[in-house]
Amino acid sequence: MSDAFSVVGKRVPQKDGVDLVTGVGKFIDDIVLPKMLYGKILRSAHAHARILNIDTSKAEKLPGVKAVITAKDTPRLRYGVAQIYDEIRDEPVLTDDKVRFYGDRVAAVAAVDVDTVEEALDLIEVDYEVLPAVFDPEEAMKPGAPKVHERFYKGDGVHGFKECEVENNICITKRVLAGDVEKGFKESDVILEGRYTAHGQEHSHLETHGAVAAVDLMGNIKLWTTTQTPFTIRRDLVKMLGIPLGKIDVIGTKCGGAFGGKNEVTVEPHAILLAQKTGRPVKMIYSREEEFIASTIRHPFIFYSKIGVRKDGKLMAKQGKAILNTGAYSNHGVGVAYLTGAIFATLYRVENVNYEGFVVYTNCTYGGAFRGYGNPQMTFAIETEMDRVAETLNMNPVELRLINAPVAGEKSACGILVGSCGLKDCIAQAAKTVGWENKWKGWETR
Amino acid sequence: MRKKFEYFEPETIEEAISLLVKYKGQARLFAGGTDLLPLMKQEVVSPQYLVNIKKTPGLDYINPDNGKGLKVGALTTLHAIETSPVIREKFGILAQAASKVGYLQIRNIGSIAGNICQGYRCWYYNQSHDWRKFWAPCYKRGGDICYADKGAKRCQNMVLRSDTAPALIALGAKVKLVGEDGERVIPIKDFFEKTGNRLRGDEILTEIQIPDQPPHACGVYLRWSPRRALDYPVAGTAVIMEMDTENSLCRNIKIIFGSVAPVPFEVDEAEDFLRGKKIDSDIIDMAAQIVRDSVATKAIKFGDHSADYKTTMAGILIKQSIEDCLKLAK
Amino acid sequence: MKQLISLNVNGEVCDVAVEPNKTLLEVLRNELQMTGTKEGCGGLGQCGACTVIMDGKAVNSCLVLAMDARDKEILTIEGVATGGKLHPIQQAFLDHWAIQCGFCVPGIVLSAKALFDENPHPTEDEIKTAIAGNLCRCTGYAKQKEALLAVAGRQGKEGEK
Numbered sequence: 001m002s003d004a005f006s007v008v009g010k011r012v013p014q015k016d017g018v019d020l021v022t023g024v025g026k027f028i029d030d031i032v033l034p035k036m037l038y039g040k041i042l043r044s045a046h047a048h049a050r051i052l053n054i055d056t057s058k059a060e061k062l063p064g065v066k067a068v069i070t071a072k073d074t075p076r077l078r079y080g081v082a083q084i085y086d087e088i089r090d091e092p093v094l095t096d097d098k099v100r101f102y103g104d105r106v107a108a109v110a111a112v113d114v115d116t117v118e119e120a121l122d123l124i125e126v127d128y129e130v131l132p133a134v135f136d137p138e139e140a141m142k143p144g145a146p147k148v149h150e151r152f153y154k155g156d157g158v159h160g161f162k163e164c165e166v167e168n169n170i171c172i173t174k175r176v177l178a179g180d181v182e183k184g185f186k187e188s189d190v191i192l193e194g195r196y197t198a199h200g201q202e203h204s205h206l207e208t209h210g211a212v213a214a215v216d217l218m219g220n221i222k223l224w225t226t227t228q229t230p231f232t233i234r235r236d237l238v239k240m241l242g243i244p245l246g247k248i249d250v251i252g253t254k255c256g257g258a259f260g261g262k263n264e265v266t267v268e269p270h271a272i273l274l275a276q277k278t279g280r281p282v283k284m285i286y287s288r289e290e291e292f293i294a295s296t297i298r299h300p301f302i303f304y305s306k307i308g309v310r311k312d313g314k315l316m317a318k319q320g321k322a323i324l325n326t327g328a329y330s331n332h333g334v335g336v337a338y339l340t341g342a343i344f345a346t347l348y349r350v351e352n353v354n355y356e357g358f359v360v361y362t363n364c365t366y367g368g369a370f371r372g373y374g375n376p377q378m379t380f381a382i383e384t385e386m387d388r389v390a391e392t393l394n395m396n397p398v399e400l401r402l403i404n405a406p407v408a409g410e411k412s413a414c415g416i417l418v419g420s421c422g423l424k425d426c427i428a429q430a431a432k433t434v435g436w437e438n439k440w441k442g443w444e445t446r
Numbered sequence: 447m448r449k450k451f452e453y454f455e456p457e458t459i460e461e462a463i464s465l466l467v468k469y470k471g472q473a474r475l476f477a478g479g480t481d482l483l484p485l486m487k488q489e490v491v492s493p494q495y496l497v498n499i500k501k502t503p504g505l506d507y508i509n510p511d512n513g514k515g516l517k518v519g520a521l522t523t524l525h526a527i528e529t530s531p532v533i534r535e536k537f538g539i540l541a542q543a544a545s546k547v548g549y550l551q552i553r554n555i556g557s558i559a560g561n562i563c564q565g566y567r568c569w570y571y572n573q574s575h576d577w578r579k580f581w582a583p584c585y586k587r588g589g590d591i592c593y594a595d596k597g598a599k600r601c602q603n604m605v606l607r608s609d610t611a612p613a614l615i616a617l618g619a620k621v622k623l624v625g626e627d628g629e630r631v632i633p634i635k636d637f638f639e640k641t642g643n644r645l646r647g648d649e650i651l652t653e654i655q656i657p658d659q660p661p662h663a664c665g666v667y668l669r670w671s672p673r674r675a676l677d678y679p680v681a682g683t684a685v686i687m688e689m690d691t692e693n694s695l696c697r698n699i700k701i702i703f704g705s706v707a708p709v710p711f712e713v714d715e716a717e718d719f720l721r722g723k724k725i726d727s728d729i730i731d732m733a734a735q736i737v738r739d740s741v742a743t744k745a746i747k748f749g750d751h752s753a754d755y756k757t758t759m760a761g762i763l764i765k766q767s768i769e770d771c772l773k774l775a776k
Numbered sequence: 777m778k779q780l781i782s783l784n785v786n787g788e789v790c791d792v793a794v795e796p797n798k799t800l801l802e803v804l805r806n807e808l809q810m811t812g813t814k815e816g817c818g819g820l821g822q823c824g825a826c827t828v829i830m831d832g833k834a835v836n837s838c839l840v841l842a843m844d845a846r847d848k849e850i851l852t853i854e855g856v857a858t859g860g861k862l863h864p865i866q867q868a869f870l871d872h873w874a875i876q877c878g879f880c881v882p883g884i885v886l887s888a889k890a891l892f893d894e895n896p897h898p899t900e901d902e903i904k905t906a907i908a909g910n911l912c913r914c915t916g917y918a919k920q921k922e923a924l925l926a927v928a929g930r931q932g933k934e935g936e937k
Binding site: 451452455480484487498549554 | 795796797799818819820821822824827833834835836838839840841843844887905906908909911
Binding site: 043045046102115118119122287289 | 448574575576577579580
């Protein structure tokens with residue numbers, strides 16, 4: 001590489017490497033402020049239940065407890081964390097009507113140490129009216145299934161938000177329609193159908209979620225948090241707490257792993273509310289168990305696929321129905337549904353597409369961003385289908401892919417312009433590296 | 447951990463025993479702590495009195511026993527056992543078993559007695575305070591249901607997941623238990639019952655006595671777990687084989703399975719089958735089938751691992767163990 | 777009731793008042809403000825992020841009661857670099873790009889240091905055994921292994937048992 005560059009093409013020392021390797025780098029639980037309190041969230045005992053009453057009096061009387069908050073101490077708005085095409089606002093800071101998954105947020109406590117907080121959580125008494133719950137998204141879509149959300153708000157910051165009724169627990173449906181799939185199937189020599197499932201997945205970054213909030217006498221908020229996206233957290237906190245943007249400073253501490261799991265709000269609003277109520281900084285750190293119960297996961301995925309292909313290997317039509325189990329709240333469900341549709345329509349090339357992606361509410365832990373964002377689930381389904389097509393046509397699976405791989409300059413069926421694309425080179429190179437030519441002996445020998 | 451306790455550092459075994467007697471039922475012995483402390487943090491057990499036996503001298507040793515075998519003190523760490531030259535040479539199966547427990551940091555503080563006396567584990571019992579808060583108590587917690595076996599009329603106690611127990615059983619080891627009425631020595635194979643181990647509330651396991659093994663005996667401990675370290679065993683097998691290498695004949699064999707069923711068990715049928723036979727791959731296959739048939743009647747599901755899965759793994763482990771023993775015998 | 781105990785951490789003796797139910801990890805992080813040692817699994821001994829060296833041996837500080845850490849020599853990540861210079865293990869981690877988020881690094885450095893202090897030229901298997909109890913969710917361990925093999929003087933000799 002040319003020596004004209006001082007950074008590009010050079011090995012540059014990791015900027016924070018020395019800090020990290022000597023244990024000096026500050027992660028969220030390393031932040032300590034004078035007179036800092038510790039906070040935790042009281043979580044739902046049930047997957048689906050109406051809250052009839054919350055009695056916090058015993059917890060408030062416990063020595064060392066400085067504040068207990070419930071929904072009445074919050075602005076009682078609904079918020080959403082993802083703003084991709086449609087913004088869905090369905091999440092409360094602390095629930096004011098019902099809990100929608102085991103782990104949903106009921107109350108929050110701040111006290112002088114963690115032991116006292118945990119003691120206080122045990123003293124909060126909640127009267128629940130347990131409701132029937134639904135965990136399977138296909139069951140949730142049937143008429144008569146328990147309703148996870150009755151309504152939510154959809155829109156954007158410019159045009160405003162409209163209240164929408166929820167039918168059959170479907171939060172939103174993302175569609176990709178191009179060409180004429182019926183014609184495509186008629187022109188196909190082979191039509192294959194399949195049903196694919198992919199399970200949920202927890203990020204399990206080694207550092208758990210957490211935040212420290214401090215409020216000064218003028219009401220200015222300083223919030224430290226372990227996050228991938230300090231600016232979206234700031235934007236979201238403005239939305240959910242009604243604070244002016246200029247009053248809140250968000251500082252991302254060293255982030256101990258995220259993989260998409262820290263694209264979201266967890267304890268930030270609660271830490272701020274408790275700091276405002278007590279006048280003292282409040283630190284809230286997720287336990288490892290809370291990571292599994294109450295942080296986002298990769299969307300579990302059910303996919304019905306129908307592919308039509310000509311006997312020379314050209315894909316003629318693709319029809320797909322994706323069901324994303326978004327759990328109790330929509331979070332990044334909209335974006336993931338869109339992306340799975342875009343991938344379906346682009347990989348591999350096809351002119352006739354009919355894709356429906358349903359983002360379905362259930363009483364499960366809710367899905368969010370996880371590295372891949374729908375890609376792993378959809379690509380697994382597509383690549384498996386391609387192998388099945390190749391087998392049915394008795395064609396070399398590498399050859400089938402090379403015939404249908406998109407190239408630079410094309411527009412995919414969903415309207416995406418493929419700017420640059422090394423897929424064909426990649427497939428060819430991979431095949432060469434593993435010695436595919438020598439290894440492939442046809443489908444009969446498998 | 448949230449709960450507080452009174453803390454003692456007895457300077458003699460007698461003092462330790464008298465504390466166990468005085469605070470009957472409310473005191474726990476604290477050795478390495480790698481089993482007890484997580485249980486206390488999850489509030490599965492919350493002793494009001496903690497008796498730190500590590501400060502009591504005279505419990506950490508590996509000593510030859512007058513030409514009859516070896517005596518190992520209760521507080522000997524698992525790392526000391528896996529690296530001890532005399533154990534590696536003469537009781538290799540124990541060094542192997544100890545080396546597979548957890549990972550190095552655990553083995554550096556975990557004791558052999560702790561590994562033997564560890565609490566039996568149940569998927570529904572060994573959970574956090576928060577998890578258990580929302581479930582009605584099971585039998586072990588004074589309730590009237592077993593979540594692991596819904597039809598059960600009493601606590602099923604689930605599984606002892608010790609690695610060293612099957613190895614020590616195969617070695618024919620004994621354990622010395624010292625209590626307020628004196629001491630007793632019992633074979634370790636009789637130490638484990640389905641309802642728990644036979645340690646009385648006032649007793650402390652102070653020593654493990656391992657007899658010398660026959661001159662041509664080779665021992666192998668293998669275990670299966672999802673990860674190579676960190677995990678408890680899903681199935682563990684301890685095999686000691688005495689070979690007549692000239693004729694490839696199996697003179698004697700001990701086959702013990704651990705973690706598959708509530709307590710380790712011997713597969714007599716497979717031992718009887720193999721004894722006196724010339725060992726070749728067909729014989730090994732047949733022995734594996736006998737093992738699978740036996741394990742299938744005893745294996746119980748734990749978490750994600752079904753009884754069928756454990757049975758399959760048992761068949762694989764026994765084959766590998768016998769083959770490894772044959773290699774060692776040469 | 778709190779008891780006053782002396783702890784020898786990184787060569788310095790300090791007095792702290794602790795309840796018997798406090799672990800060494802809690803005392804290091806909260807009383808002594810030494811936050812280099814991390815907690816990753818709720819103190820259940822399942823991740824190794826809390827590894828320190830106690831009397832020459834790598835241990836999980838979340839499973840050591842502070843009371844048990846009296847009269848022991850404790851080394852934390854803060855004491856590894858000395859005289860203003862990084863330890864060879866730390867330098868190797870930087871040179872081999874073995875750090876991503878860095879949360880697991882203090883624990884791995886100490887597990888590795890305990891190994892190298894006893895055995896300056898461990899094999900690949902010995903290195904793997906030494907760090908088997910330290911989870912890393914970012915790197916996949918390959919670069920860390922490479923860094924430690926380099927320290928062991930076995931660079932380019934992977935696969936040696």
